[in-house]
Amino acid sequence: MNKLNFEYGSFRDPAGKIFYSEDEVYRELSEIGIKRFSFLKKDNLIKGLIKEKFLIATEECDKKCNEKFKIEPKKLLLKHEKINFISYPYEWTFTQLKDAALFHLDLQIYLLSRNAKLIDASAYNIQFKNNKPIFIDVLSIDEYSEGEYWYAHKQFCENFLNPLVLSAKKGISFNNWFRGNLEGIYTHQIAPLLSIKDFISPTLFFHIYLLNKFEEKSKIDPKKTNNKISSLKKFTKKSYQNLLNQLRNYIQGLNNKKTISNWDKYSEKNTYNSKEEEIKLNVIKNFIDNSNPKFLGDLGCNEGKYSEYASKQKEINVVGVDFDLNVLDRAYIRSKKQNLNFFPIYADFSNPSSGLGWNEVERKSFLKRSKFDAVIALALIHHLVIAKNIPLDQVIKWLIALAPTGLIEFVPKKDPTSQIMLKLKGDIFPQYTEENFANTLSKLANIKKISLVTDTERKIYEYSTK
């Protein structure tokens, strides 16, 4: 039997734990988990959820499989479909988080109509498959009892509503804040940032202003609040459904507040012409034809032009990474509309997502999740070396570690983009030369091809470490 790799992020729920074996995903259920799962099997609820594309494909393992993993007879083993790339809400754009929020509410509404509920409202339980949200935690679904309240309301506000409102009303992106606090944005943190004008909205008045007041009150006198709660009337299913629908309508109408970012006009104002772009696309096409990657990373993807092109060539899943949320959001919307196998995420390469949460392994680092077959890093490294002062050899080493093969574009100092960057900073980068770049790369990998892209001598290096 192969070594089982347990998922550290699934420790919170005593009902079951995830492990990986031979690139497959399994979930071992405890007695509590088996009880919850038997409810899901009742009236074919699980089949309906999978059919409606709410839930990741899940099947019960047979006896042979249980024996393979030495599962105790009183436990149960499930096998899940594997998601190509696990992303976290702090790596999502506004529209991605909005889609996830709407999906969560739609799932709740669907479940309630079948006398089921979600026991939590964690955004981490939602992943994206072909740019569509999908629920991955089968054990978060349980039986609904008439009259019960939405206990995960607070978590929903922190994970979805508050981050979206922060972006929509104040133009502040939620990503770095969310990454700093994995539970999202607390209501007591966002409430003081909103103005009276914002609270004219009944949704914001109730779900942020008033909720904050109630939370404050319950902190001051929790005993009194608990007594009050135990004497409360039952919350009808209709009220529950109304609450979910009202939040859904509000979130549906939210739009990201317009802010101008560095790369907003890049596709219009970049310094190379259409002929040069055609050369770039040809280089990518040849590279894909020769290396046949199944999973490609487009580092510094901008609006995803090359990702889009690559994803259309063959059956390739592309994850595009950039640190400009405006262009990423546009990339996501376009990819979703065209049904591409391209998923853009947010990361600043000079400070990418690290291991976070309990024991620093609950949420994995970007590097640990990036098992790319190939990467393309076009017009990227000069930004890391010149703008962020990261030594050239370190940038190359980091890139090489991400995939066994790839394309790296070298942008020389005489290129207009580099000139703009150097003008204010001054040339404090003597090591940033093509000669140094080629020498370092050749020590770490085989340079397979060099293609000249522009008159300013931008070149794309194809490398392989195989």
Next chain:
Amino acid sequence: MKSIQIFFFLYFMFNYSHAYAYIDPGTGGILLQALLGLVAAIGAYITLYWRKFKNFINKIFRVKKKD
């Protein structure tokens, strides 16, 4: 010694929010939902009686027209 005891007594008396920090703060959300349920119920009652009132008025006018 007594003054230390008094100090600790007063300290814990006036730092109640920290002392109960382990309590699930999600209780605020439950109170909010109860309030929203109440608001919706009041709204439903008002709508119901408004309709009844409208029907009553309409009836009177219809009756008058017949006269």
